[in-house]
Amino acid sequence: xxxxxxxxxxxxxxxxxxxxxxxxxxxxxxxxxxxxxxxxxxxxxxxxxxxxxxxxxxxxxxxxxxxxxxxxxxxxxxxxxxxxxxxxxxxxxxxxxxxxxxxxxxxxxxxxxxxxxxxxxxxxxxxxxxxxxxxxxxxxxxxxxxxxxxxxxxxxxxxxxxxxxxxxxxxxxxxxxxxxxxxxxxxxxxxxxxxxxxxxxxxxxxxxxxxxxxxxxxxxxxxxxxxxxxxxxxxxxxxxxxxxxxxxxxxxxxxxxxxxxxxxxxxxxxxxxxxxxxxxxxxxxxxxxxxxxxxxxxxxxxxxxxxxxxxxxxxxxxxxxxxxxxxxxxxxxxxxxxxxxxxxxxxxxxxxxxxxxxxxxxxxxxxxxxxxxxxxxxxxxxxxxxxxxxxxxxxxxxxxxxx
Ligand code: SF4
Ligand code: SF4
Numbered sequence: 001x002x003x004x005x006x007x008x009x010x011x012x013x014x015x016x017x018x019x020x021x022x023x024x025x026x027x028x029x030x031x032x033x034x035x036x037x038x039x040x041x042x043x044x045x046x047x048x049x050x051x052x053x054x055x056x057x058x059x060x061x062x063x064x065x066x067x068x069x070x071x072x073x074x075x076x077x078x079x080x081x082x083x084x085x086x087x088x089x090x091x092x093x094x095x096x097x098x099x100x101x102x103x104x105x106x107x108x109x110x111x112x113x114x115x116x117x118x119x120x121x122x123x124x125x126x127x128x129x130x131x132x133x134x135x136x137x138x139x140x141x142x143x144x145x146x147x148x149x150x151x152x153x154x155x156x157x158x159x160x161x162x163x164x165x166x167x168x169x170x171x172x173x174x175x176x177x178x179x180x181x182x183x184x185x186x187x188x189x190x191x192x193x194x195x196x197x198x199x200x201x202x203x204x205x206x207x208x209x210x211x212x213x214x215x216x217x218x219x220x221x222x223x224x225x226x227x228x229x230x231x232x233x234x235x236x237x238x239x240x241x242x243x244x245x246x247x248x249x250x251x252x253x254x255x256x257x258x259x260x261x262x263x264x265x266x267x268x269x270x271x272x273x274x275x276x277x278x279x280x281x282x283x284x285x286x287x288x289x290x291x292x293x294x295x296x297x298x299x300x301x302x303x304x305x306x307x308x309x310x311x312x313x314x315x316x317x318x319x320x321x322x323x324x325x326x327x328x329x330x331x332x333x334x335x336x337x338x339x340x341x342x343x344x345x346x347x348x349x350x351x352x353x354x355x356x357x358x359x360x361x362x363x364x365x366x367x368x369x370x371x372x373x374x375x376x377x378x379x380x381x382x383x384x385x386x387x388x389x390x391x392x393x394x395x396x397x398x399x400x401x402x403x
Pocket of ligand 1: 303327331
């Protein structure tokens with residue numbers, strides 16, 4: 001396992017599988033990733049991805065569809081609520097379009113005010129970390145973790161869509177830490193997937209994230225520190241969320257948190273505030289995923305692997321030199337384009353997609369991290385968790401899912 005180029009960052013993932021190796025392991029042939037190769041950006045420039053369906057997918061977020069699918073969850077009211085949930089983050093994303101910036105997606109969120117020269121003393125690194133978490137939670141963060149800044153996860157270049165070219169990311173030198181924040185996604189909405197209705201959970205997660213990131217970063221700036229708020233832009237969020245102790249890496253390529261399972265959207269703030277860092281957590285996810293294949297079996301385009309973690313670059317949208325469960329982004333996005341909505345079927349069926357305010361699910365989570373994980377998996381199937389909440393039932397306020 002390698003260390004970051006600045007030597008400051010250790011292993012990303014502490015949790016390990018049956019072979020003692022972590023589910024996310026950086027190898028010596030690691031290559032940093034360019035945002036130009038992100039599959040969403042390839043939908044702008046790569047004929048292999050830029051299909052008519054992909055164009056229809058993006059257009060469906062910006063303009064009313066002329067017709068809706070004759071399927072529950074894909075009607076006018078479903079697209080209407082989805083696009084309304086994206087409104088806040090859309091405003092930021094389109095604010096600097098003329099400058100070929102896309103705040104929160106292809107460039108950091110823009111801050112309007114500089115801070116003072118003099119820095120406020122936040123106390124010891126541990127005290128500073130506790131204060132940062134308190135403030136982020138006050139602004140609405142559901143989860144907050146801190147990790148060392150690690151150049152490995154910063155994109156080699158950002159994508160400028162209008163110019164159709166890669167440009168420097170522009171992250172200032174001297175960042176030492178990353179504040180990783182997570183927003184829980186609405187479980188009822190997620191469980192209606194596949195549907196346009198479910199996309200409201202994604203839009204809401206991003207919109208809420210934008211508020212927390214902007215406000216927390218501005219607070220740090222008001223104290224004299226540098227802070228760059230970032231959603232999907234600038235760097236990969238998953239390894240940072242793992243390093244910040246917010247969860248473990250799952251077979252479906254998402255971070256599984258102990259609080260909300262995989263139903264979390266992450267954002268991050270790069271800063272030079274002197275804060276203590278969290279450590280990766282382990283509550284048995286890696287071992288559980290080795291036994292479970294629910295996401296693999298449920299994925300319509302077969303994008304999720306069934307074997308163990310491997311170092312494989314599936315296509316140019318995969319990161320090279322990382323041994324992990326690799327989801328095929330091309331197959332995944334082609335399905336999103338087909339249904340004109342983001343798909344979260346793997347999130348819905350994941351046994352960690354539960355309401356952990358209930359005691360029985362907290363007990364189940366504990367058992368999933370023990371040798372009784374096979375029993376847990378069997379019980380999951382018997383009880384019927386992971387079933388779809390029918391969109392028409394969501395609209396009617398009905399719910400027939402097992403609790
Ligand atoms: S989001 Fe849907 S298509 Fe993509 S990996 Fe998950 S189940 Fe498969
Ligand atoms: S569905 Fe099962 S295998 Fe897939 S991420 Fe969740 S626990 Fe792991």
